[in-house]
Amino acid sequence: MSNEEDREVKQREAGNRETARLWRAWRTVHELVQDRGYILSEAEVKISLEDFIHKFNSGDGNIEKNRMTFTAHPSDEMVARYSNPVTDRDPKPAAPDVGPIKVKFEEGDSIGIKNMRKFAQELTQESFHTGIMITSVNITPAALKIIPAVASETRIETFLEADLLVNITHHELVPKHVLLSKEEKSALLQRYRLKETQLPRIQVGDPVARYLGLRRGQVVKIIRKSETAGRYASYRYTV
């Protein structure tokens, strides 16, 4: 085999590997969006590698990342879960804090303030409630500071492609996490006569919390398998 042929084969393989990585990240992020309660069809989520290549192929064997952007709307069930309960003190509660989501695969060797600012502007202009930015490299620390600065307008989350190659919630050792609605949360606290701070805690930066997009103050129910009790439920308060 000549040197040139060898290089070609290597290049093709690298391209294939890159394509496969993107496909896996694409599937995981679809599962993530679906698990959070947004509406996505099964066909969209369970796309095969061939279909994926066919859809986003740029012609020279590479995948066009900027075409991989997709959006989704929250399901009624999700809206209900995020809604604020009607109470005596608050007969007309505020609208639930959820809305359409936009997922973008950001290109580039380095993601700086400019990229992040542009994404935030995009989200605000197109009035997306949440945005997920997926990058292949780390985002600069200064760019990450944009996120809290624009938090009042839009909610930005970032993931690395490498973190999305496998869906962590499908792992055997990761128990099922279910987000409780505000009503369920108050029922739980009343049932056990607890203050919310007396619950065990989970951090916002926890991988599963990031996967589910948990916010400070929410409570998740964690259902584990137990050899003795069959199923064992515990609750964690997001801090």
Next chain:
Amino acid sequence: MATSQKPKSILKKASYPATTTSKEDRDRDLALYHADLIQQRKDIELEILLATETLIDYPLATAPYDASNPAPADAQTFKYLLRPFQPSDYDALILERNINERCGYTLCANAPRKESGGGRWRMVGKYGKGKDFKVVDKKELEKWCSEACAMRALYVRVQLSETAAWERGERGENTVKIDLRDEPKSDGDTVVEGLEKLQLAGDDSVKKQDTAHLALERGDRGPAARIGSVDVKILEKEIQRVPEAPSLEDEDLTERLDTIHLGILEHVGRESRGQKFTSMGSEKKMAIKRHPQRRISDTLVGYDLTLI
């Protein structure tokens, strides 16, 4: 034996004023105070972020200005915006500028140098003296457009304060004054700067400095002292009677001196205490007489002083 009259307390009456605020009020004030600190910090961090965003696109002026002769306006804004920066924030700025294909020095409009070829390391100073020879990361070289710009940028970096801006306080002496390696070369600007340096209202700054030193000596540092959560009032103790010098002729005093050592003169040697001041009497008299001008209000303390 129940009497209507309350028994008189033998305890001392509290002479200090009772705290007027309730615990809730104090807790609330404390919480607000800390919330205020955090808010202050957040504000400064946002300010730094916005300054970084602005400075990415600098310099605004084009030719004939360049890095060695920046536009006065640009240089002025650059210095102004850089005040709250820490060196780490400055590094972040350099990184952001490089991402946007600009030289790391803010007042330079060129693109950074691109090192051709693979490999991570580069040799620097191959043709100079041996001590100049270095092997450096390629990334370090790709931050700047030239050696001169690297010098200029790092010249600014070392002048930045390591202290975080929210911990610097509002006192003038902590404001960072930044000089550029290559200041703008226009006369008007130099004159303005020279005027700024002139201390026309010198008294005010001196006073500020003195207050700062006093605060440091007292040990009240940081914003706690500034907003007055520590309320210290110093009152002069009033003395009615005329101060008089101590004298050993006074019978009363010698009597008291026999016992006083138990209390305050612990540091006086054991043997001198045993002598009951017979031999030392004259010495002490002399010691006191030697300072007749000293107005000693408290005889005992005065005695102690002269003894030492």
